[in-house]
Amino acid sequence: MTWSLLAVTIGVFLVETLIGGSQNINVLVRLGAKTNELIQMGQWWRLITPIFLHIGIFHIFMNVFTLLYVGQILEPMIGHWRFFIIYIVSGIMGNLASFAFGASSVISAGASTSLFGMFAAFLALALIYRENRFLTELGKSFLGLIVINLIMDLTMTGIDIWGHLGGAVGGLLLGYALGIPRISRPKMMFRILALVIFVVISYYMYVKGMVVYG
Incomplete structure (x- = not known):
């Protein structure tokens, strides 16, 4: 999964570059960057697509390097599908946090929500x-x-700290819920509780974002 995610991420960056540049706002919005107003209008997929978009060569270089490093440790430990679920779903939770609490005018993209x-x-x-x-x-x-x-994040401009926080919370809850294959810990009731908390927080952030920007 690590190599597949890397391939998709790099492929999307090449598309960004070919159709106008990865720092072109129109290109980013066209390909699915997170914009609060468009999510509020019903374009829910913008909670997923930003995971694969990057703004500039330094941005993608740092995230691709981090994904490669962390993925080679975590994926063999927890298995392919657990790894994929944590990567994608924690990224979605990070984008939800940005949607609920971030500045409405900010266009954001990047895999850092998933990496956190x-x-x-x-x-x-x-x-x-x-x-x-x-x-x-x-x-x-x-x-x-x-x-x-x-x-x-607190000392730099242009960084979506809410996305990072949301991704970290999502990864913590999902890691606790999924655990390591073939090891019966934590107990099922605690796994279910972690998932319930994840769903409740995610729903709250979605509703908050829709109310604030609606």
Whole structure:
């Protein structure tokens, strides 16, 4: 899945470049960047498509490198489909957070919502399997990475901090709900609870976004 997601992301960037440039606002909107007004008008797919769009060569380089690095660790650990679900669905939750709490005039795109979800999934696994030293150390490392990046978000312009926060919350809940294959932890009731919390938060953010921008 890591290589498939990389291929799609790079392919979309090439399309952006060929039809007018990845920093062209018209191109970004045309290909599905997150714009609050258009989501409010019913274009719900703009909560998904921004995951694969990037603004400029530095933006895609950093996200592709991060996806490759993290994916090669996380995907073999949790399996292909769990990895795919966390990547896509935490990205959607990040875009929902941006829709609900971000500035209405901002056009946003990028895989960082999903990447924060993957960082937080490591934290979830560290909490579930505390006796595993490897997972515990990974969890600490990625928690530090989340905190550092969020602090950097506060000091930089043009960064969608709400998208990053939402992605991290989504990854934490999904990581807890899905766990590691063939290991019966956490208990099913806690997995279901994590999913319920995920759905409730997502629904709340969608409704909030529709009310604020409607």
